[in-house]
Amino acid sequence: MSLLSVQKLTKNFGGITAVSNVSFTVETGELVGLIGPNGAGKTTLFNVLTGVYDPTEGKILLTKGDKTIELSKLPPYKITHHGVARTFQNIRLFKDLSALDNVKIAMNEDAQYGLIGALLRLPRFYRSETDIDQRARAFLKEVHLDELAEIKAKNLPYGKQRQLEIARAMATGAKILFLDEPAAGMNPQETQALTKFIKDIKTKMNLTIVLIEHDMSLVMEICERIFVLDYGKLIAEGTPDQIKHNPKVIEAYLGDED
Amino acid sequence: MEKNIFNKYTFYWILTVALFYLAIQGLISANILRAYYQSILLLIGINIILALGLNLIIGITGQFSLGHAGYMAIGAYSAAITLKYVNGIQGLILGMLIGALITALIAFLVGLPVLRLKGDYLAIATLGVGEIIRIIILNLDITNKAAGINNIDRLASIPLIFGFVILAVIVTSNFKRSALGRACISIFQDEIASEAMGINVTRYKVMSFIFGAILASFGGALFATTYSVVRPEFFGLNQSIDTLVIVVFGGMGSLTGTVVAAFALGIINLLLQPLGDTRMILYAMALIAIMIFRPKGLMGSFEASWKNFKLRKPKLAHGKVNE
Numbered sequence: 001m002s003l004l005s006v007q008k009l010t011k012n013f014g015g016i017t018a019v020s021n022v023s024f025t026v027e028t029g030e031l032v033g034l035i036g037p038n039g040a041g042k043t044t045l046f047n048v049l050t051g052v053y054d055p056t057e058g059k060i061l062l063t064k065g066d067k068t069i070e071l072s073k074l075p076p077y078k079i080t081h082h083g084v085a086r087t088f089q090n091i092r093l094f095k096d097l098s099a100l101d102n103v104k105i106a107m108n109e110d111a112q113y114g115l116i117g118a119l120l121r122l123p124r125f126y127r128s129e130t131d132i133d134q135r136a137r138a139f140l141k142e143v144h145l146d147e148l149a150e151i152k153a154k155n156l157p158y159g160k161q162r163q164l165e166i167a168r169a170m171a172t173g174a175k176i177l178f179l180d181e182p183a184a185g186m187n188p189q190e191t192q193a194l195t196k197f198i199k200d201i202k203t204k205m206n207l208t209i210v211l212i213e214h215d216m217s218l219v220m221e222i223c224e225r226i227f228v229l230d231y232g233k234l235i236a237e238g239t240p241d242q243i244k245h246n247p248k249v250i251e252a253y254l255g256d257e258d
Numbered sequence: 259m260e261k262n263i264f265n266k267y268t269f270y271w272i273l274t275v276a277l278f279y280l281a282i283q284g285l286i287s288a289n290i291l292r293a294y295y296q297s298i299l300l301l302i303g304i305n306i307i308l309a310l311g312l313n314l315i316i317g318i319t320g321q322f323s324l325g326h327a328g329y330m331a332i333g334a335y336s337a338a339i340t341l342k343y344v345n346g347i348q349g350l351i352l353g354m355l356i357g358a359l360i361t362a363l364i365a366f367l368v369g370l371p372v373l374r375l376k377g378d379y380l381a382i383a384t385l386g387v388g389e390i391i392r393i394i395i396l397n398l399d400i401t402n403k404a405a406g407i408n409n410i411d412r413l414a415s416i417p418l419i420f421g422f423v424i425l426a427v428i429v430t431s432n433f434k435r436s437a438l439g440r441a442c443i444s445i446f447q448d449e450i451a452s453e454a455m456g457i458n459v460t461r462y463k464v465m466s467f468i469f470g471a472i473l474a475s476f477g478g479a480l481f482a483t484t485y486s487v488v489r490p491e492f493f494g495l496n497q498s499i500d501t502l503v504i505v506v507f508g509g510m511g512s513l514t515g516t517v518v519a520a521f522a523l524g525i526i527n528l529l530l531q532p533l534g535d536t537r538m539i540l541y542a543m544a545l546i547a548i549m550i551f552r553p554k555g556l557m558g559s560f561e562a563s564w565k566n567f568k569l570r571k572p573k574l575a576h577g578k579v580n581e
């Protein structure tokens with residue numbers, strides 16, 4: 001059973017079909033790329049997968065242990081609790097908070113106290129907060145952002161903001177990460193650093209990653225498998241080499257020869 | 259991170275609060291703080307409780323509410339009516355509990371649908387809720403319609419209000435500096451990202467809304483027993499805006515700011531008292547001036563903390579202290 005299995009997923013906005021009958025599977029530990037021309041429906045597909053939109057039709061099945069969970073009717077926060085997290089095309093960090101607090105918020109579900117514990121500062125509040133604080137710091141160290149822990153997110157350099165956003169998504173305890181254009185707006189050096197960062201965290205944390213990207217150098221370098229979306233339909237699937245030479249993909253990007 | 263509540267910072271705070279209280283009592287027994295000034299101090303205390311509640315909703319969770327006076331009215335009338343049947347401090351506490359219960363229920367029922375709205379729309383909807391509460395009170399027999407309730411037991415005293423202010427400060431600041439507070443702050447920062455990080459946005463919005471509303475009802479109950487009279491017209495939009503001014507003036511999200519602003523505005527009001535009607539013009543001008551020079555409020559997002567407190571060491575020559 002695949003880790004994630006998307007079956008005949010369709011999303012309509014009124015009369016427009018943004019995602020049309022898309023089926024694919026993602027295996028544990030894979031790094032999959034999702035590419036396609038502008039307006040192909042890539043971000044919409046991500047939004048459906050992470051619960052921002054409900055699909056019009058189709059199923060999203062996640063394998064968790066020996067259980068299969070249907071994600072398509074769940075709100076985003078519950079999908080995150082099941083181990084599916086995402087980043088955004090335009091960075092959405094909590095920008096007035098420190099890098100550390102950004103990570104702590106992602107770990108919020110692990111807090112072992114409720115309203116009473118918080119208001120009365122019961123012993124379990126201190127225990128749990130100490131634990132979260134230590135884990136958040138250890139986590140930042142793991143992803144080599146520990147030197148930036150106390151800096152407000154908005155004051156970080158652009159490349160680091162992208163990295164922190166990915167790190168924050170991982171801190172939710174995610175098994176699958178959806179990265180929406182992680183290299184958007186980056187210069188070649190930043191893209192290179194990011195490529196290394198993604199490879200690094202993937203092996204270190206045993207993650208499964210699905211990413212949308214327009215930067216083909218990054219896609220071709222790190223993706224093991226690529227899906228191509230055009231006008232909401234899946235038009236091709238294969239290894240980077242296969243995709244490069246697929247006539248349908250070339251047509252979608254460059255147009256017909258006639 | 260400290261291991262438990264028995265740490266030196268807790269001790270410092272207890273000391274600070276005790277010294278402040280003793281200073282007030284000292285000034286009273288030295289006859290410097292006369293009855294009139296004491297009554298202003300009571301009002302400042304009530305305003306702190308009201309504004310802390312509103313700051314939780316607006317400054318921390320980022321949900322713009324203009325219905326605060328409505329919840330205050332529920333608290334005030336609950337206390338006033340209960341005090342007719344049960345005398346003394348038990349009556350007040352019972353009235354506060356009843357008020358808190360009614361307020362929590364209304365805030366919950368209203369919050370669930372209304373908190374789906376954002377910005378101006380939410381402000382107008384909450385304003386509507388506040389007005390509905392006021393108009394219901396205006397038409398009920400038990401609240402004595404427009405005439406309101408007079409001769410409510412006067413139980414307010416400096417120690418009583420002081421105690422409630424400290425309690426309100428403790429619960430709000432403990433809430434803010436917990437996982438629940440972080441969740442609320444993250445909603446203010448970016449609601450979509452917050453939900454994507456696994457935060458149940460609706461739950462925390464409604465939670466802070468109810469929490470803030472309960473504090474407003476406590477403020478209202480103390481108001482009733484301080485002034486001994488409640489009338490529906492006390493709890494209109496103007497009251498909500500007065501509280502909002504304290505929150506914005508002190509700095510959105512800064513609890514320290516709320517306390518400082520309540521004092522500052524109380525004192526500005528007092529100093530302008532002899533000027534009669536021109537007072538309101540000058541008061542407004544003072545507000546405008548401060549918002550120009552400190553657009554993020556007096557305190558911005560600063561919070562007083564013994565933990566981050568360091569004695570500044572002189573760094574420059576000539577004995578000057580480097581800021």
